[in-house]
Amino acid sequence: MPALKGAKKSVIHYRSTESEIGNIFIASTYRGIARIALDCKSKEDFLKSVRMDFCGFEYEEGGRITLDAARQIKEYFKGRRKKFDLPLDIIATPFAKKVYRATGRIAYGKTKSYGEIAKEVGSPGGARAVGSALKRNPVPLIVPCHRVIGAKGDLVGFAGGLKLKRRLLQLEADNS
DSSP states (O other), X not given: OOOOTTOSOOEEEEEXXXXXXXXXXXXXXXXXXXXXXXXXXXXXXXXXXXHHHSTTOEEEEXXXXXXXXXXXXXXXXXXXXXXXXXXXXXXXXXXXXXXXXXXXXXXTTOOEEHHHHHHHTTXXXXXXXXHHHHHTOSSBTTBOGGGEEOTTSOOOOOTTOHHHHHHHHHHHHHHO
């Protein structure tokens, strides 16, 4: 994908932050958070994945937006933040963006099914399409896809693994 047209500066800022679940990597453009990785093993792996969507950018460690995201993520894990307040710069299809907006409205400590999200975005019967969009969610935690569950209340489909999904839901239940 080419650099953003009209961008003030074609730079991706990135950083990592330690958390209760391990190292979390964060990347942003000047517009907002573009990627969060909960499961990357190294900075190199993270940057490789980011470069797939942001070709032609320069990469610099640091940045105000990533610093704010790291702070808010730490607050979330300490139970002091129930909602993130960060600008986003997500590359996704129009359908996926609708799914991310609907998912972002799920309250802290609550869950919705894939089918409920599908109905909310005007695609009844589109639970699998919702799951497919959430599988590619570039900003987990911020777009809380861990709060989306199966129709019967079962934990299914989380890119970070079901153990992590269970842990995040338990963290929220404990702090609600």
